[in-house]
Amino acid sequence: MATPLIVPGLYGSCSQHWQSWLEQRLPFAHRALQANWDKADIGAWSEVLEGAVLRQSDRVILIAHSFGCLVSVAAAQRSASRISGALLVAPCDTQRVGVDERALDFELPFPSTLVASRNDPWMTFSRAEMWADRWGSRLVDAGHKGHINVASGHGPWPEVLSLIAELSSNPDVLVLKRADRPPLDCAV
16 A cells, blocks of 8 residues: 655645645645755755655655655655655746756656646746656646645645546545644745
8 A cells, every 4th residue: 555645845735735635634644744844955855755755664655746846756766666656746946946957857767647737936837848758757737727836726626636546556545534633834
């Protein structure tokens, strides 16, 4: 069974974000927690993510957003055998956050889907197409959805469930549960 591992981007994903909505609904979901949500540090963040991956008893399916997508790809270089798939939603551009893209320029050794918006202020659609090709990811054109975050109206996002189902070989990963976790406090 693959454990859903939620990988937020900068500032974490606050209680209104689709990642928090999703975490409340998936019974086995875990969240990769960073020491400093306000500083985009690919080395430190990918090290923390690698630790989170290794702590799970099963392989994981990464559910990443924005900078968390870049972190997920970086962590995959050393943790690929523990990752069964990755959903990369609205990745931010390496050029926007000062990441050397050569370090991320390889095909992912597991199934992946990259969801990109045509009007995302953090990455152009043409750059998203380029990364999907380099990573060997299936590209999903989300249309004009902004950065697919709270600011673009993406709190609850039921469509993400079918994207996860396509990557997971375990139907139990999507068994919904009641929302009983406390809301997270973070910047939007």
